[in-house]
Amino acid sequence: MSPGFFSTILPLVSRLGAAAALVCALAGCGPRETVVERGNRDRVLYRGNATEPESLDPYLVRGQVEWTIVGGLFEGLVTPDAATMEARPGVAERWDISPDGLTYTFHLRAGAQWSDGAPVTAADFFYGARRMLAPRLASAHPENNLFFVKGARNFQNGKTTDFSTVGVAAPDERTVVFTLERPTPFFLSALYLFFPVRQAAVEAHGAMDDRANGWTRPGNLVGNGPFTLAEWSFGQRIVLAKNARYWDAANVGLEGIHFLPIENAQVEETSFRTGQLHLTSTVPFSKIETYLAQADSPLRQVDDRGVYFYTVNVNKAPLNDKRVRKALAMAVDREQLARAVLKGGRQPATSFTPSGMGGYTSRAHTNFDPERARALLAEAGYPGGEGMPPVELLFDSREYHRIIAEAVQQMWRQHLNVQVTLRNEETQVLIATKNRMDFHLARGSWNATTYQDPFYFLGAWQTGALYNEAGWANAEFDACIAATWTADAAAREAAFQRAEEIFLEETPAIPLFFSTQMYLASPKVKGLLPKPFADRRLKVLSLEE
Structure with a gap:
């Protein structure tokens, strides 16, 4: 569905009321059989999905809410192993890498089909890249995959209109070739979220680069993944059905999946306890300690290699002064936030990049130092917070984000005498607000769902990068990121260290904590490994009665 549709309808919908009604409706399936019991029998999984997806277009989706569903509808050249996260064959049955690390040649399997029965060919990947x-489509995804390909960045940035300058080729129906700008050891895993799309299916409903193209609506969407889109009832459910034409359908354990957009964590947890859900998207803070104390707890905790942060609009006063930005960052007691507010399971983030990411751990840190924070604020002309212009913090309409925002708001009030107002918006509306740069501070989070490298976290803050929602630009930072493209491990490490030092000093974002994926899972769900996003590897999940 188009972003315009959502921005129109969302303000009219009461999310909590809809969620409560949804639970009541689900509970009506009969007093002797819960939804979960029926699902176990029919091999249909019911799961909370936090909120309504913004889109199901694999080149426009932005969050895990969407990626979980899209990953069931499409399959790329390679796919992550559920246990090791290493690249395994997807549509490509094998691949070759040239000795210089610049050319990747993928050989497609003969049996791959689209859900309408057409064969998946190299042309579908070529069209997908184009x-x-x-x-005009302005996809943010190339930052983390195709921008490693020769000429890709210049094409998207409009520096050339000649796609033949981009290092993507389909020499025959079953061969896809990528030529890279420079050796990129993690390129295979960078392709985990690059999916093919079928030209005829897309252009039957609009232009290739029209963001409002309706090709992903029920009845229109043609995918090549283990599931197909059977239903999308706004505010109620998205239903996937097993794709009988998927090349590995024999090893898909579920007949279907229902995704329920329950934003309220308390409602979702109640749904789980009463047998209405197999999986939740989160756990209420107030229930974490209770579940941790249980012997056979359904609570799952997995380090998801992510960071939770507040993006700072560096072009909006008073945050256009880096001393103000730095003061706000240093006035956050992350230890207290992780321990007392989040109830454990998260680590304080004094750097932006999670420790150990690709063997890298930042030496630069932004520590809790309220005295220094007050001094910086005074230097900026706001001693004791006096005269500070209004600042607003924007966050998603979920209890989880509200509790965090209120805790940080109180810290700023206590340590800086700064009054920050809070505003919550539906996720899709929030994204649009950030795109317009109509904010002071805004909630954000990133997870390394593909390649495990510091570039994933720092590279996205380069000048003009589509994920750089702060409007920040720093020439020295850009030069450091460029310097990371070297085979010299020591030089690469030094470049990342300096880049992170600049980032923390300039503070285009305030990191709060390194996230842990926490959710509730029925013991009837099989295939859940203690790995990041194991609940989102839909193909390997199954149910037992």
Whole structure:
């Protein structure tokens, strides 16, 4: 569905009321059989999905809410192993890498089909690359995959209109070739979220680069993944059905999946306890300690290699002064936030990049130092917070984000005498607000769902990068990121260290904590490994009665 549709309808919908009604409706399936019991029998999984997806277009989705569903509808050249996260064959049955590390040649399996029965060919990946890089589509995804390909960045940025300058080729129906700008050891895992799209299916409903194209609506969407889109009832459910034409359908354990957009964590947890859900998207803070104390707890905790932060609009007063930004960052007691507010399971983030990411751990840190924070604020002309212009913090309409925002708001009031107002918006509306740069501070989070490298976290803050929602630009930082493209491990490490030092000093974002994925899972769900996003590897999940 188009972003315009959501921005129109969302303000009219009461999310909590809809969620409560949803639970009541689900409970009506009969007093002797819960939804979960029926699902176990029919091999249909019921799961909370936090909120309504913004889109199901694989080149426009932004959050885990969407990626979980899209990952069931499409399959790329390679796919992550559920246990090791290493690249395994997807549509490509094998691949070759040239000795210089610049050319990747993928050989497609003969049996791959689209859900309408057409064969998946190399042309579908070539078209997908061209569409993802289309300037008017303005996809943010190339930052983490196709921008490693020769000429891709220049094409999307409009520096050339000649797609033949981009290092993507389909020499025959079953061969896809990528030529890279420079050796990129993690390129295979960078392709985990690059999916093919079928030209005829897309252009039957609009232009290739039209963001409002309706090709992903029920009845229109043609995918090549283990599931198909059977239903999308706004505010109620998204239903996936097993794709009988998927090349590995024999090893897909579920017949279907219901995704329920329950934003309220308390309602979702109640749904789980009463047998209405197999999986939740989160756990209420107030229930974490209770579940931790249980012997056979359904609570799952997995380090998801992510960071939770507040993006700072560096072009909006008073945050255009880096001393104000730094003061706000230093006035957050992350230890207290992780321990007392989040109830454990998260680590304080004094750097932006999670420790150990690709063997890298930042030496630079932003520590809790309220005295220094007050001094910086005074230097900026706001002693004791006096005269500080209004600042607003924007966050998603979920209890989880509200509790965190209220805790940080109180810390700023206590340590800086700064009054920050809070505003919550539906996720899709929040994204649009950030795109317009109509904010002071805004909630954000990143997870390394593909390659495990510091570039994933720091590279996205380069000048003009689509994920750089702060409007921040720093030439020295850009030069450091460019310097990371070297085979010299020591030089690469030094470049990342300096880049992170600049980032923390300039503070275009305030890191709060390194996230842990926490959710509730029925013991009837099989295939859940203690790995990041194991609940989102839909193909390997199954149910037992």
